[in-house]
Amino acid sequence: MTIAVIHSRHTAGTESELSLSAATTLDGTTLATRVFTRAGTGDEHRRATALDAFEYVHEHAAGTANPTPVYVSDAGLRTELLAVAGSFTAINLVGAPRGRMPALLLAAANAMSEHVADLAAAAAAAAGPLPELVVATDASKCTRRRGVGVACVRADGVRRQKMVPDVGSVLVGELLAIELAVSSFRDRPLHVLTDSRAALACLGSGHPNRGEVARTVDRIHHLNLGGRVRFSWVRGHDGHPLNEAAHRLAVAARRGHEAQIAHEIRAAVADNIVAPLRAAA
Known part of the structure; x- marks a missing residue:
């Protein structure tokens, strides 16, 4: 069927x-x-x-x-x-x-993100080299069910967020958030900030990754061919504006999905979260 x-x-x-x-x-x-x-x-x-x-x-x-x-x-x-x-x-x-x-919805969301990223990459190629972009990432998982909300956000408030169903590991969620950032902003050199030391360890050379962790890490490394992305740890829940915004966006993506909140309301919530970043940019 x-x-x-x-x-x-x-x-x-x-x-x-x-x-x-x-x-x-x-x-x-x-x-x-x-x-x-x-x-x-x-x-x-x-x-x-x-x-x-x-x-x-x-x-x-x-x-x-x-x-x-x-x-x-x-x-x-x-x-x-x-x-x-x-x-x-x-x-x-x-x-x-x-x-x-739900898996089809994820495929649709990924296709739209790739389409936007391709447009941005084409525009950047026409404009010439651009300076490094700082992007924070985070993931939010409910302890009682599978599925994780992931998000990334840059200093001017431009964001990406989505719900990934059938994910049972916070570590996979953190890596998926990093993958979202690397795939969404392919037109720029990136400095990705994460509060997950475990995710950074998995991205390091020689780490014994397995299963979905290994598959996600492989996709990130493939996206980073040429070394345009560097990764750093930032202390979570410590007042870092980008980290806090990424955390709130990830939580909002998960809760919006769980409560089946209308798209328009989810977008308004996300806009409110990044409003201080936009005002400061």
């Missing part, structure tokens, strides 16, 4: 003022993601990209034998589509992600 998700975000406060939506489909064992963009970061722009993605998924579903279960992460648009669900007989809209849908 084919299943699909549509995930949306915007890039307000970054170099690329875009709204994005990604449609990720899983047809048996084949996973495919397509990203849709519109210039502008208003709700109407993000909704337009989500409708573009919905049209794409509907066209894909029309060729299947059974209705395709689809989850739309934008709560407002999801409610509107559910009200007219009878008009889309090829699609079965669901109110909450189930089964393998």
Whole structure:
């Protein structure tokens, strides 16, 4: 059976003022993601990209034998589509992600981050070399369930945050936060700050990493070919502005996911967290 998700975000406060939506489909064992963009970061722009993605998924579903279960992460648009669900007989809209849908949402989020990073890298290549960028990272995991919120933020308040389901280790979460930073800001030399000594140890040469830790470290090292990234430890919960912001963003990503808070509210919370950084920049 084919299943699909549509995930949306915007890039307000970054170099690329875009709204994005990604449609990720899983047809048996084949996973495919397509990203849709519109210039502008208003709700109407993000909704337009989500409708573009919905049209794409509907066209894909029309060729299947059974209705395709689809989850739309934008709560407002999801409610509107559910009200007219009878008009889309090829699609079965669901109110909450189930089964393998959380993994599809992660794939959609990663695709959008990569798209934005590629745009930034292209712009940087055209502009020439840029100075080193300082980025703090952190992860937040609930002790009672799997899954971790990860985040990174730089001094001017530009941020990335997401929820990664089915992660049972805080250490993996810290490494995933570092990977998020390294993959999100590929256009600049980076100085990544983390409060996890264990994560830094795993990134060191000769450390006996295993399982998901080893796979995540390998991805980080691959992204750092050429040595454009250096890593440093910063004491956590000690008043360091970037570390504190990264921690709060990671917690907000996890709690927002657990409580199924609407995307618009999550974005507003994140904006409030980084507001002091933006004001000081």
